[in-house]
Amino acid sequence: MSEHAIAAHPETPARTLLFIWLWLVGITGVEVFLAYMQVAPLLMLVILVGLSIIKAALIMSYFMHLKFEKLSLVLWLVPALVFCICMMLIMFFPDSVRLLHLRPH
Amino acid sequence: MHHTDQQAALSSPWSGGVSPFAMGSKKLGMWLFIISDSLTFSVLLVSYSYVRFANPDWPKPFPFFNAITFSTMMTVVLLFSSLTMVMAVAAAKRGERGKAVPWIIATMAGGALFCGLHITEWFHLIEEGVRPFSNPWGSPLFGAAFFGITGLHMTHVSIGVIYLGIIAFGFGRGKFSAEDVEVSGLYWHFVDLVWMFVFPMIYLMSVKY
Numbered sequence: 001m002s003e004h005a006i007a008a009h010p011e012t013p014a015r016t017l018l019f020i021w022l023w024l025v026g027i028t029g030v031e032v033f034l035a036y037m038q039v040a041p042l043l044m045l046v047i048l049v050g051l052s053i054i055k056a057a058l059i060m061s062y063f064m065h066l067k068f069e070k071l072s073l074v075l076w077l078v079p080a081l082v083f084c085i086c087m088m089l090i091m092f093f094p095d096s097v098r099l100l101h102l103r104p105h
Numbered sequence: 106m107h108h109t110d111q112q113a114a115l116s117s118p119w120s121g122g123v124s125p126f127a128m129g130s131k132k133l134g135m136w137l138f139i140i141s142d143s144l145t146f147s148v149l150l151v152s153y154s155y156v157r158f159a160n161p162d163w164p165k166p167f168p169f170f171n172a173i174t175f176s177t178m179m180t181v182v183l184l185f186s187s188l189t190m191v192m193a194v195a196a197a198k199r200g201e202r203g204k205a206v207p208w209i210i211a212t213m214a215g216g217a218l219f220c221g222l223h224i225t226e227w228f229h230l231i232e233e234g235v236r237p238f239s240n241p242w243g244s245p246l247f248g249a250a251f252f253g254i255t256g257l258h259m260t261h262v263s264i265g266v267i268y269l270g271i272i273a274f275g276f277g278r279g280k281f282s283a284e285d286v287e288v289s290g291l292y293w294h295f296v297d298l299v300w301m302f303v304f305p306m307i308y309l310m311s312v313k314y
Contacts, residue, residue: 011195021188025181028304032177035309036169045154048305055301063191063294065287073126077140084144088151095155 009068020062027051135288139295142261146299149257150306153250157310162243165313166230176308179222180300183262186215187297190290197286202277205286209273212293216266223259227252251307258303261296268292 031051034044061067066074125133157163167173193208230251234241237248272289275281 011198012191014192014195017188017191017195021184024184024301028177028180028184028301031305031309032173035173035305035312038312038314041310042158045158045306045310048309049302052302052305056298059187059294059298059301063187063297064291069128070126073128073136076126077136081140081143081147085147085151088147092151092155095159 009065012062012065012068017062020058024055024058027055129284131284131288132291135291139291142295143299146254146257146302149254150302153254153306156244156246156250157306160244160246163311164240164242164244164247165311166233166235166240166242166247167308167311168313172226172229173308173312175222175226176304179219179226180304182215182222183219183297183300186212186219187294189215190293194283194287194290197276197283200283202279205283206273206277209269209276209286209289213266213269213273216262216269216293216296220259220262220266223255223262227255247311254303254307258296258299261299265293265296 031048034047039047124130167176189208189211193205193212196205196208235248235251237252239245240247268289272281272285276283276286
């Protein structure tokens with residue numbers, strides 16, 4: 001394998017990394033605040049998963065350098081993962097809500 | 106085979122002459138592992154969400170003060186260890202072995218502290234009567250879901266601390282390259298990333314008011 005075929009990434013400035021880290025801590029703070037405010041469970045789940053996806057995207061893009069990898073890698077890995085997770089959600093999750101309605105009250 | 110044919114064969118993706126996605130095989134291997142491990146955690150978290158919503162008597166054993174503040178502290182510790190790992194990778198890429206190793210050790214300290222805090226949390230719940238298949242408050246599935254998911258994550262953190270120890274030792278002695286540090290960094294950030302889903306879904310969805 002030839003060494004020159006491996007791409008070198010530009011170094012991300014420490015200030016940018018610190019800025020991203022502060023964003024991650026800030027979003028965590030928002031999540032904790034939502035828990036303190038007693039938001040309804042299903043709405044809470046949707047908001048928390050949404051915020052967690054934003055945090056995951058920040059970590060993958062900057063800390064894991066995915067932003068600086070070849071686009072083909074991102075297009076190979078991310079849609080496959082998203083597809084599998086969607087399949088799990090489509091197949092399983094609606095039943096959990098349906099079960100609630102089947103319970104005797 | 107003619108000389109030009111040989112050259113053509115070596116430069117094809119099937120002969121090892123070209124690095125797929127312009128990255129080293131270790132890094133690509135780690136990315137593939139991360140994607141497969143993401144699916145393991147996804148299955149657990151989707152299953153957890155299922156039982157969480159299908160059971161109206163789901164236990165809420167975490168009071169805001171101090172269980173949620175405590176787990177928030179654990180989250181910040183793990184996030185901080187990701188920042189030190191980023192610094193380690195940057196120093197390693199610059200060839201500054203003397204700076205990279207202390208950053209890796211700081212990351213390990215963050216991981217060890219996280220595990221210590223988490224074990225404390227576990228013992229606290231065990232003292233309150235939570236077991237894998239029973240608890241004093243409601244759906245018996247809570248214990249299995251909590252210990253299963255957080256336990257698997259803590260196993261990943263523990264393995265990460267050992268992995269980073271090996272990398273710090275080897276990199277400090279010049280046996281490992283900057284790419285090895287970067288690959289271990291990918292693993293560590295993944296462990297952090299998983300906690301970004303586990304913390305809100307397990308803790309913040311079960312707050313006792």
